[in-house]
Amino acid sequence: xxxxxxxxxxxxxxxxxxxxxxxxxxxxxxxxxxxxxxxxxxxxxxxxxxxxxxxxxxxxxxxxxxxx
Amino acid sequence: xxxxxxxxxxxxxxxxxxxxxxxxxxxxxxxxxxxxxxxxxxxxxxxxxxxxxxxxxxxxxxxxxxxxxxxxxxxxxxxxxxxxxxxxxxxxxxxxxxxxxxxxxxxxxxxxxxxxxxxxxxxxxxxxxxxxxxxxxxxxxxxxxxxxxxxxxxxxxxxxxxxxxxxxxx
Numbered sequence: 001x002x003x004x005x006x007x008x009x010x011x012x013x014x015x016x017x018x019x020x021x022x023x024x025x026x027x028x029x030x031x032x033x034x035x036x037x038x039x040x041x042x043x044x045x046x047x048x049x050x051x052x053x054x055x056x057x058x059x060x061x062x063x064x065x066x067x068x
Numbered sequence: 069x070x071x072x073x074x075x076x077x078x079x080x081x082x083x084x085x086x087x088x089x090x091x092x093x094x095x096x097x098x099x100x101x102x103x104x105x106x107x108x109x110x111x112x113x114x115x116x117x118x119x120x121x122x123x124x125x126x127x128x129x130x131x132x133x134x135x136x137x138x139x140x141x142x143x144x145x146x147x148x149x150x151x152x153x154x155x156x157x158x159x160x161x162x163x164x165x166x167x168x169x170x171x172x173x174x175x176x177x178x179x180x181x182x183x184x185x186x187x188x189x190x191x192x193x194x195x196x197x198x199x200x201x202x203x204x205x206x207x208x209x210x211x212x213x214x215x216x217x218x219x220x221x222x223x224x225x226x227x228x229x230x231x232x233x234x235x236x237x238x
Contacts, residue, residue, distance in 0.1 A: 031238045041236040 025050035078159035154174035165227035173221040179212030
């Protein structure tokens with residue numbers, strides 16, 4: 001998939017663990033793992049909003065387009 | 069009453085069709101054992117076999133072709149009802165667009181579109197040596213079941229894809 005999820009980078013910059021983020025945004029660790037691994041087919045605006053709010057960042061900090 | 073999921077109409081039909089398939093396999097086993105152990109009477113080239121607990125009997129020409137036909141048709145019936153029961157078992161799941169239903173619908177399609185018609189022609193021509201298209205309504209029914217099942221299989225395949233994508237929407 002040409003959309004890359006850079007959640008790991010943002011998490012390490014904020015010194016946050018996946019478990020903590022999952023709790024903050026109200027999704028399971030398993031779903032967060034699917035999102036981080038790039039296996040997710042889509043992301044809801046509500047999830048994206050919750051992540052941006054929790055990490056104090058912009059959607060572009062998390063998602064990027066990479067030409068294949 | 070719910071149509072799908074646990075404690076639903078699917079649950080009821082699962083038990084109904086599974087019971088029918090078990091009864092048919094018991095009946096087939098009984099007939100096979102009765103024929104191999106000579107537990108029947110013959111009169112004027114016809115056999116008469118009592119069916120236990122029912123007070124009725126099966127009668128027919130006492131020749132290999134008739135006996136083989138009875139066994140083949142009953143075996144087909146066992147497979148038919150067993151696969152239907154498996155389809156309803158898959159519909160009992162909380163998520164109905166699952167792999168099990170696709171597998172069982174595919175089997176049901178193959179059974180009705182390939183195995184059934186082949187069995188019909190094998191029984192009618194090489195075994196019974198008939199020259200007409202007798203009982204052709206059975207063949208037509210099998211083909212109708214098969215075509216409906218083919219479409220249902222593809223509908224469930226589409227549903228499974230949509231379900232998978234929905235499950236992977238975070």
